[in-house]
Amino acid sequence: MTKIGIIRCQESAMSPDMKRRCAGWGCLAAASKGLAYFDEYDEIELVGIDTCGGCPGKGNTKKIVDIGQNLKDHGVEVIHLSSCISGFCPNRNLFIKALTNDVGIDVKERTHGGPDGKRLPLGPDGKPLMPEELFAKLKTKDS
Ligand code: SF4
Numbered sequence: 683m684t685k686i687g688i689i690r691c692q693e694s695a696m697s698p699d700m701k702r703r704c705a706g707w708g709c710l711a712a713a714s715k716g717l718a719y720f721d722e723y724d725e726i727e728l729v730g731i732d733t734c735g736g737c738p739g740k741g742n743t744k745k746i747v748d749i750g751q752n753l754k755d756h757g758v759e760v761i762h763l764s765s766c767i768s769g770f771c772p773n774r775n776l777f778i779k780a781l782t783n784d785v786g787i788d789v790k791e792r793t794h795g796g797p798d799g800k801r802l803p804l805g806p807d808g809k810p811l812m813p814e815e816l817f818a819k820l821k822t823k824d825s
Pocket residue numbers: 690691692693694734735736737738766767770771772773
């Protein structure tokens with residue numbers, strides 16, 4: 683049993699457009715069914731879901747460290763950064779470094795994949811592709 687926490691994009695979670703606001707649909711579907719980026723675990727307990735706390739300002743890690751520490755204090759062993767962070771957030775590397783070094787917790791990228799929920803292709807360095815790289819790769823695959 684692995685105790686999981688998810689951190690997702692606050693901009694996406696708190697969109698003022700109520701129809702576009704994300705309630706964690708993809709993350710929860712994948713985690714509850716053990717699909718996509720949760721398929722590597724025998725069993726998980728989803729302990730908590732939080733947001734990043736909002737864009738941090740250049741190099742400021744206080745919010746993400748406090749959020750990560752709070753999840754860890756509640757028993758989380760591995761934090762997944764949601765696909766909206768891994769795929770789109772300019773601060774994703776800052777978050778990974780702060781959570782790993784300052785909180786001392788395992789961090790994994792992504793939660794769910796594309797519309798079919800499957801894992802998305804990785805770049806040559808084994809890291810998630812940024813959106814423009816991903817779209818180029820998917821287009822090549824389809825053509
Ligand atoms: S820091 Fe990244 S994940 Fe957080 S609100 Fe801003 S864009 Fe979203």
